[in-house]
Amino acid sequence: MTSGRGYILLAAALLAGCAGSIPVRVERPAGNALEPTTAPSAEKQDAFRRIPGKYRGLADVAEKDGDLRRALLYRKVVNGFAPEDADAREHVERLERKIRGQADRRYRAALALEESGESAKALREFLAVLVLDPYHEAAFRRVKHGKNGKNGGAGAESRTWTVREGDTLRKIAGEVYRDPDKEFLIAYFNRLPKSSPLSIGTELLLPDIDTGPSKTAEKVPGYSHTDKEANDLRNAAERKEGFERKHREADAHYAAGMRRFLAEDLDGAIREWEKALSLDPAHPKARRDIEKARRLKGKIESPK
Amino acid sequence: MDWFLSEFNGKTLPAAGQDVLIPLASYAPGGLWPTGYQTVPVLTYHKLSRNGTPDAMTVREADFEAQMRFLRENGYRVIPLGDLFEFLQFRRQIPARSVVITFDDGWASVYDIAWPILKKYGYPATLFVYTDLIVGSRETLSWEQVRELSRNGFDIQCHSKTHRYLGRRERKESFRDYFEAVRKEIVESSKIIRKHTGREVNYLAYPYGDTNALVAAMIRKEGYRLAFTVERESAPFFSSDYRVGRSMIYGSFTLKDFGNNLTTFREFGAE
Numbered sequence: 001m002t003s004g005r006g007y008i009l010l011a012a013a014l015l016a017g018c019a020g021s022i023p024v025r026v027e028r029p030a031g032n033a034l035e036p037t038t039a040p041s042a043e044k045q046d047a048f049r050r051i052p053g054k055y056r057g058l059a060d061v062a063e064k065d066g067d068l069r070r071a072l073l074y075r076k077v078v079n080g081f082a083p084e085d086a087d088a089r090e091h092v093e094r095l096e097r098k099i100r101g102q103a104d105r106r107y108r109a110a111l112a113l114e115e116s117g118e119s120a121k122a123l124r125e126f127l128a129v130l131v132l133d134p135y136h137e138a139a140f141r142r143v144k145h146g147k148n149g150k151n152g153g154a155g156a157e158s159r160t161w162t163v164r165e166g167d168t169l170r171k172i173a174g175e176v177y178r179d180p181d182k183e184f185l186i187a188y189f190n191r192l193p194k195s196s197p198l199s200i201g202t203e204l205l206l207p208d209i210d211t212g213p214s215k216t217a218e219k220v221p222g223y224s225h226t227d228k229e230a231n232d233l234r235n236a237a238e239r240k241e242g243f244e245r246k247h248r249e250a251d252a253h254y255a256a257g258m259r260r261f262l263a264e265d266l267d268g269a270i271r272e273w274e275k276a277l278s279l280d281p282a283h284p285k286a287r288r289d290i291e292k293a294r295r296l297k298g299k300i301e302s303p304k
Numbered sequence: 305m306d307w308f309l310s311e312f313n314g315k316t317l318p319a320a321g322q323d324v325l326i327p328l329a330s331y332a333p334g335g336l337w338p339t340g341y342q343t344v345p346v347l348t349y350h351k352l353s354r355n356g357t358p359d360a361m362t363v364r365e366a367d368f369e370a371q372m373r374f375l376r377e378n379g380y381r382v383i384p385l386g387d388l389f390e391f392l393q394f395r396r397q398i399p400a401r402s403v404v405i406t407f408d409d410g411w412a413s414v415y416d417i418a419w420p421i422l423k424k425y426g427y428p429a430t431l432f433v434y435t436d437l438i439v440g441s442r443e444t445l446s447w448e449q450v451r452e453l454s455r456n457g458f459d460i461q462c463h464s465k466t467h468r469y470l471g472r473r474e475r476k477e478s479f480r481d482y483f484e485a486v487r488k489e490i491v492e493s494s495k496i497i498r499k500h501t502g503r504e505v506n507y508l509a510y511p512y513g514d515t516n517a518l519v520a521a522m523i524r525k526e527g528y529r530l531a532f533t534v535e536r537e538s539a540p541f542f543s544s545d546y547r548v549g550r551s552m553i554y555g556s557f558t559l560k561d562f563g564n565n566l567t568t569f570r571e572f573g574a575e
Contacts, residue, residue: 051323054323065338066338067338073325073331077325123542124572127336127341127542127572130334130336130394131336131337131338134330134332134333134334134336134394140394143542144394144541144542158521179479181479181480182479184480184483185483188483188525189521189525207517207518207521208517208518208521209517209518209521210516210517210518211471211472211473211482211516211517211518
């Protein structure tokens with residue numbers, strides 16, 4: 001961004017950090033980099049004096065509206081302009097405490113709601129925690145992956161199993177999936193050779209393998225999936241037929257080119273082989289012979 | 305990044321003499337605000353046609369153009385799928401009115417009709433191909449065309465190998481056979497796409513939007529980052545990574561119907 005005349009640039013750095021902490025860097029441009037630096041005009045100096053007052057007001061409004069992170073950001077802008085001002089610093093620290101306190105309170109409330117099975121309300125509270133503190137990892141995990149990773153995010157509908165003495169893949173599959181033959185699934189999901197013994201204490205990932213009906217498809221009005229399959233089959237047949245036709249035509253042009261070549265009609269032969277290649281770019285004989293014909297034509301036509 | 309500054313400062317263009325706050329990192333990752341949260345519409349098209357509407361899955365060229373113009377004129381920003389992924393991980397802020405455009409299957413009309421229009425508007429798009437369809441007939445794309453799209457703003461991703469229902473076990477299929485068939489659908493297709501485009505395959509659209517818990521777990525295990533259904537909903541950042549909703553755009557849609565699929569913000573209390 002360029003600095004125009006009378007344009008004031010404030011750079012606020014929003015960095016990852018502790019709850020609600022939004023470090024800010026305030027930059028006061030010395031002037032337009034493209035112009036010789038001169039002492040700031042009285043107009044610019046006035047603007048700099050005006051800015052802290054403006055952001056103090058904005059911070060009050062944001063705090064009243066409940067947007068504490070933005071209020072904190074504005075307070076940091078004020079503090080950046082007057083680092084030695086104890087009152088400005090106190091406002092920053094007060095807001096940081098307030099954000100941390102609210103985030104902790106709402107997180108506890110969210111856990112309680114989750115525990116009592118009120119998942120929609122719990123989600124709302126976890127989101128409120130993230131509004132206050134986007135770097136609250138526990139709240140993020142709950143929102144994204146659910147209580148036990150059941151939302152299908154990183155946890156993708158799975159549970160873990162810690163290997164105990166006497167465990168085998170068959171035994172675990174029998175216990176978890178009610179079918180010892182599904183041992184191959186445990187091996188697959190955990191990258192285990194099927195016959196290798198399990199080490200006690202190893203944690204195995206056991207995904208949910210419910211293959212019940214999907215609720216994620218949409219029935220398209222006037223278009224059934226069966227029709228689509230039929231269309232695909234028809235299309236495949238049409239493709240096959242198209243290919244075969246093209247190959248037949250390419251072969252016919254190749255043969256015509258050969259006849260022309262034997263009749264010493266080089267131009268005619270090249271034309272036919274070009275047609276063959278346009279139908280089947282991979283036609284090996286046409287590709288080979290057209291090159292020969294072109295070289296021969298070049299030799300005949302080149303001055304001795 | 306003009307949107308980044310203007311959305312934060314609540315102004316379109318700063319005038320001389322105005323002060324502007326410049327955040328140096330995402331200030332609302334995941335589009336989360338005190339009043340609500342952002343949702344991203346992921347639009348799904350299949351075929352396009354120059355005239356007529358042979359079936360619900362075919363959108364006429366004029367309608368598609370009108371829909372792209374609607375996005376431009378109403379302040380929507382079309383973002384690539386990679387940006388959506390970052391948004392869904394709560395790592396990145398994206399424009400408030402972000403939209404993702406996707407095409408399923410691999411029909412030739414994506415190349416002949418959609419691409420020139422997308423180029424005109426400078427919109428990126430994702431093409432989910434089922435690899436058995438890519439043979440270059442009159443109706444379907446060839447790999448040469450797919451490569452050309454890939455070099456020109458299209459992200460080529462996976463829609464299985466044969467377009468079978470991944471979430472359904474056939475009547476005479478054993479569980480083991482079903483598992484192996486699904487694995488083949490998601491692994492082989494990815495290899496084929498990589499071989500032809502030379503690019504990574506990270507995302508999958510379930511054929512018919514159909515999935516189940518086992519398939520979602522396999523998709524994750526095979527290294528896919530996101531998988532998409534066709535549940536008609538815009539995606540908040542806390543969507544399940546392996547069941548991200550998409551909205552199919554039908555040939556019968558009016559512009560109003562189209563607009564109804566573009567929800568980009570949900571207020572708290574209105575969920």
